[in-house]
Structures are given as structure tokens and as C-alpha cells.
Amino acid sequence: RRVTGWVVMDEPVLTGDPHPAVWDLICLGTGLGETMLAGAAAKAGKTVLHLDPADTYGTGFGAFLESECGFGWSLPTRSPIDGVDDSPEIGEATTSPASPTEHCISLPAHGFPVQSRTSIGTSTLFDPENAPSGSNRRQYSMDRSAPKLVIGADRFVRQLVVSGAHKYVEFRQLDATVVCWGPAGGGELELHDVPCSRASVFRDQTLSLAEKRNLMRVLKLCVRAAEARGQSVGSGDPDEMRGAIGAPGSEWRDTTHADQAVNQQAALETSDDDDVLVESALELFSCALHRLGLPLHSKASTAVRYALALIGGDDALASDGFSRLTTYLASLNKYGTDVGAALVPMYGTSEFPQAFARLAAVNGATYALRVGVAKVLCEASDDADADADNKNKSVTAVVTVGGQKLRCRALVVSHNAWPWPATAQSASTQWISRMTAVVDGVAVPEPNDARGKGGATALAVFPPGKNFGAKNESPSKAVTRVMQLSAATMSCPKGMRVLHGSVVSFDESGTAEGDLFGVLARLADTSCLRRHASGEASANENENKNETETETCERATEKQDKPKALWVSFHRDAVPMNCASTIESWSALPENVVTCPGPDGESDFAELVAAVEAAHARLWGAGELFEEKKNVAETNAETTGEQGAGNAGDTDEDDMDALLRDLPGGIGK
Numbered sequence: 001r002r003v004t005g006w007v008v009m010d011e012p013v014l015t016g017d018p019h020p021a022v023w024d025l026i027c028l029g030t031g032l033g034e035t036m037l038a039g040a041a042a043k044a045g046k047t048v049l050h051l052d053p054a055d056t057y058g059t060g061f062g063a064f065l066e067s068e069c070g071f072g073w074s075l076p077t078r079s080p081i082d083g084v085d086d087s088p089e090i091g092e093a094t095t096s097p098a099s100p101t102e103h104c105i106s107l108p109a110h111g112f113p114v115q116s117r118t119s120i121g122t123s124t125l126f127d128p129e130n131a132p133s134g135s136n137r138r139q140y141s142m143d144r145s146a147p148k149l150v151i152g153a154d155r156f157v158r159q160l161v162v163s164g165a166h167k168y169v170e171f172r173q174l175d176a177t178v179v180c181w182g183p184a185g186g187g188e189l190e191l192h193d194v195p196c197s198r199a200s201v202f203r204d205q206t207l208s209l210a211e212k213r214n215l216m217r218v219l220k221l222c223v224r225a226a227e228a229r230g231q232s233v234g235s236g237d238p239d240e241m242r243g244a245i246g247a248p249g250s251e252w253r254d255t256t257h258a259d260q261a262v263n264q265q266a267a268l269e270t271s272d273d274d275d276v277l278v279e280s281a282l283e284l285f286s287c288a289l290h291r292l293g294l295p296l297h298s299k300a301s302t303a304v305r306y307a308l309a310l311i312g313g314d315d316a317l318a319s320d321g322f323s324r325l326t327t328y329l330a331s332l333n334k335y336g337t338d339v340g341a342a343l344v345p346m347y348g349t350s351e352f353p354q355a356f357a358r359l360a361a362v363n364g365a366t367y368a369l370r371v372g373v374a375k376v377l378c379e380a381s382d383d384a385d386a387d388a389d390n391k392n393k394s395v396t397a398v399v400t401v402g403g404q405k406l407r408c409r410a411l412v413v414s415h416n417a418w419p420w421p422a423t424a425q426s427a428s429t430q431w432i433s434r435m436t437a438v439v440d441g442v443a444v445p446e447p448n449d450a451r452g453k454g455g456a457t458a459l460a461v462f463p464p465g466k467n468f469g470a471k472n473e474s475p476s477k478a479v480t481r482v483m484q485l486s487a488a489t490m491s492c493p494k495g496m497r498v499l500h501g502s503v504v505s506f507d508e509s510g511t512a513e514g515d516l517f518g519v520l521a522r523l524a525d526t527s528c529l530r531r532h533a534s535g536e537a538s539a540n541e542n543e544n545k546n547e548t549e550t551e552t553c554e555r556a557t558e559k560q561d562k563p564k565a566l567w568v569s570f571h572r573d574a575v576p577m578n579c580a581s582t583i584e585s586w587s588a589l590p591e592n593v594v595t596c597p598g599p600d601g602e603s604d605f606a607e608l609v610a611a612v613e614a615a616h617a618r619l620w621g622a623g624e625l626f627e628e629k630k631n632v633a634e635t636n637a638e639t640t641g642e643q644g645a646g647n648a649g650d651t652d653e654d655d656m657d658a659l660l661r662d663l664p665g666g667i668g669k
Helices: 032-043 134-139 155-163 198-203 209-228 255-269 273-277 285-291 299-308 318-331 351-362 384-388 422-427 512-523 539-556 579-588 606-620 632-640 655-661
Strands: 025-028 048-052 102-106 120-126 171-173 176-181 190-193 342-345 366-369 373-379 395-400 405-408 411-414 429-439 458-462 480-485 497-505 565-576 593-596
Touching: 025 032, 025 405, 032 048, 032 155, 032 351, 032 411, 032 593, 032 606, 048 351, 120 512, 155 351, 155 606, 176 299, 198 209, 209 273, 209 299, 209 318, 285 299, 285 318, 299 318, 299 458, 351 366, 429 512, 480 512, 497 512, 512 565, 565 579, 579 593, 579 606, 593 606
Parallel strands: 025 048, 025 411, 048 366, 176 458, 411 593
Antiparallel strands: 102 373, 120 565, 171 342, 176 190, 373 395, 395 405, 429 497, 429 565, 458 480, 480 497
């Protein structure tokens, strides 16, 4: 039993009938990566036990909880501080001690992410008169890992569809994207719409004719390069003005430079498109765009890099940038002629871990919340030095806080719950500053018809350096993104908006509030915010800091009519640098153990999916994460040898059909 500040709760019995003597997989933590692996293992017929010391799903991908003070929200309950195990003792009566052939690894937080790596430097500001309080808070869905987008043609959508988890999630499209941009030489920074069609590009008077022509040429090159690799990109009539900006045939001609345009086009026609886009493996994306006619500080280059390709900073390589841009273009109109490239889950990103957990449970996995793991048992050796190095060992069992010894063949743990050496963490860690705010109106511009739909989903992109008076010592080298959600995604009541912001930082000494307060003040009126007493270090110091930040940011935006910020929370998470860092860290783990990273600083789920696929390969060898089931027509065709027989339009099911078929409110059949 748990007998301290945690909820007193008896653990369910997880040994003996009907449970297996040895589980094929034990997962600790219900983050998105862990639940994807649990779902894949369960669908493959493996026995899966999924534990979480928390009483809610999601871990880092979960949601805020209503705070006990009566207003606003707080982050989910966490563990004791690092290095101090003041949690309940393991139940002596039921504990099976480690055998002489087993080596013990203690989990300092019993499966919770340790405090030095998650929810770092949390601070809360609120309007004492208008902050959401009481039962009114139940009308909100406060996501702690946002902003995150689902790009229609990426591998995450594929895994959703192939696994069947899409049946448990609903989506809304991203309705608008704006980018903060100003002319070179000190012009005023403003939020500009990102062109989403050829018509909007044509109407945009901030783009010169040459920029329009070069923009369309770059996008067309991406389309041709992708089609040469067998990927379908773009749709619709290329002469249709509402068509996607990357659709084939969408290119302007500058009649004042007709001969030059013809010569350049002729050269492109005779060149390999990939070679034209990327000159060398080390070429930067910004340099490649400049070479192709989109200058570094131009609005077109800024929009392509940060709003279409969705790269995170100026150091992105051209190969990665064009790959992301191609995925974006392939997603345009994928779900309908009026649907853009990006989707947003209803109720928030926390729906994804629950969807994959439900998938795993439907396929036989066992779930137990409020069950922590105190120790992990590995094979021991006669060499004491070898025991200190877990490499090439195997985990044989875990011991819960309640003392149950559960044997397993493989173990998946949240990355921030594993007892990493401090040196290993600092060398490959980045800090993600996050902000979640409630405002009483539209902060990011929405389409004109949004009000009749209960609001819209909009994304504001602030390129590196556009942090509006941030107080941290080192200026941000990464893009800041702020997503605005409305009642249309069931995130808040009508008339209100929820803002989710994030930025990557490599400055360990900084704070999330220092990184993001300036952006909040750029979008909303922060003059009524006061600091929550529980996070107060010095009332006068914090009050002065808050006033200074507010005044600095409001001077830059005093002409704008802004909604009032009612409540805001800032925090930081420490995550691996990238997917490669996560995979590399596994070399220090027992051979049948993987860790899953929490939400990263990317706008999509590409890095997480890559890590999950690598984890699956490490535990169970080569093969797809989720095996794609063939439809009846394909199976019959293979059986009879009649390829392509029948009406393909009636039998083939694409990703769009699968995604929408079983969704509540979907097209159905």
C-alpha cells in the first residue's frame, strides 16, 4: 500500500492466474511512444502489461489537471525529488528479493519522470478577477505537450491508420497559419498570412513578382522530385486558382525577364531535380532557397522554412528541409479539396496515447494505473564491474512499489524515468520551453467565417530571434510556434481561446517564462496577470519583472486590439536532442530495454515515430511496427493471380478513406 502523500491504493494482483508467468512486454509510463509499442506488441499476439504510477494516461503527452486552489490548472502529480526516495517502502511481505543471479537497478521516481527533467521551473500567472475557476474549468481541455500538428502524408498518420487507432480519434484541420515577418533593414514586424493557394499567392502584395515566380518554381521542383520517387503530390486542376500551391503546373512567369526564365527553366528540365534542390550534403536549407531565388530574409523564404517545411531553426540541412516541404505538399488536399496539409486532434494531443492504449487493451493488453516500479532486475554476472555496466545484459523482472515481482522478456520505460548518469544527460539534452494560456478572444488572426463555426484553429510562427523582449540571457536560435485552439476543437467554451506555445532552448539556465512571455504579450494583453503565490520567490522581484516584460512587449504592439490573458502556465521539459540521440542512449541499457522520449520541440511527430520504429526493431527485429492488413480485393487478386481486376475505385481504400471511415461524424459507408 502507498502510505505517504500519494493516494493510498492497494495494487491489483498482477501475478498468478489469469496472468502469464512471464510477460512478453512490460511498459512503464503511458506516453505516446510507450502506448504505440504496447499496441504493436498486443496486435502481434504478445502478452503486454502496461503500468503507470500516475492516475491519468499520457505522461508527458497528457493533459493539465484542475488545480486544488480552485482556479486554473496544474501539471500532473510528480515524484519525490531526485536522489531522495521518500516514497513508501516496498512491501516486505510480498516482495520476492533479487536472486543471486540478478542485478538490481533502482528507479528513483518509481516510474514518474524525475523532477530535474520535466516540468522544470513551472510558473503560473492569472487574472484574479477573471481566471477560469470552479466547475467552469471542465469546459476546457488543456494539453501539456502542444503545439503539435498531424501532417496528412507523414508516417504518424500511416501508423494511426494501419494500426486502427484512428477509430478512437477525431480531427479538425488547421485553418490558418501566420508568420511574423518584417522587411529587412528594421521594418515593423507584423503577422502575415502564409499563402495556402495559388490565388492567395497571387493576391499577396508583399511578395514581388520575382518572388512569386521563384516560390512556385521551388515548389514545382519538390513535386517533380517526389513524383520521380513514386510519391503522389498535389491534386486538382493545375489551372484552378484554389488549387494547392504545389500542384503541378502552378508557376508564374515574369514577362519582364522572359528570356532568363525560359533559360532557367530549360536548364531545370535537363537536370536531376534532387541535384537542383540540394547541391551538397552539408548545404543549409536557407542557403539552398537563396540559391533558388528566395533570399534569406524574404517573406517567401521565411514562410517556406518555418510555416510549410516546419523546420525548427536556421541550422536545418537542405535535404531535411526539402523532405519536410515535400511531405507538406503531399498532404495538401489529401483529405478534400478544401482541407489543408495539417490536422489537429479534437480534445488535444493527449487523445493519441489513449487511442493506442485502447488499441492495446482491445487486443488483450492489461493496464494498471497507480502502480509504480521501484526496481528493475537484470541478469547478474561474476564481474562486479560488469554489473555497473548494464550493456549486453537482459532485464528479467520488475518489482513494483507494492512488492510484486513481475517477470518479463522486454521492458519499455519513459526516457525521463530511467536513472541516467548526469553526464550522459547533459551531453545530449535540449530544453523545451512550453506555455499554455487562456485568453478571452482571438489572439492569432482567424479566417473571416470562423465565428460561425465556433472558432478556428490557427498557428502563429515566430522565426528565430523574433522573441519580443524575452528575458533569457541567450537569444533563441529556434522558431517559436503558438497554436490557437477554440471551441471548434472542444478545447474551451465559445468566445474563449487557448494558446499553446513552445520553443527549443539549449540554455539550461533559462526559463520558459523568460523564453515565451514576450510572445504572449505580443498576442494578448497581459496587464492584469498576477503571479500565483506558490511559485513566488520574491514578490517585489517577480512583480517588477512582470511589469518590465509587459511594458516592453506592449510598446511594440500598442496599436493592436488584443484579447486579455486570463491564465497562463510556463514550464520546461528536458528531452533528447533528436531521434539519433535517443537511439544512441540505448547502448547503455540492457539489451531488451528501450526508453521512449517525451514530447519534443518539433511541430509534428516524425522524430517520435522514428524512435518508436527503431525501438520495435531493437526488441523484436526487423519488420513493420504495425502490419498492414490487405483488403479483400487485394487478397483475392493475389490468390487468383488476377492483378487489377474489377473496379479499383470500389475496392481500394486509401489513407483518407481509412481515416474517416469509422470516425464519429465521419463520412461512413
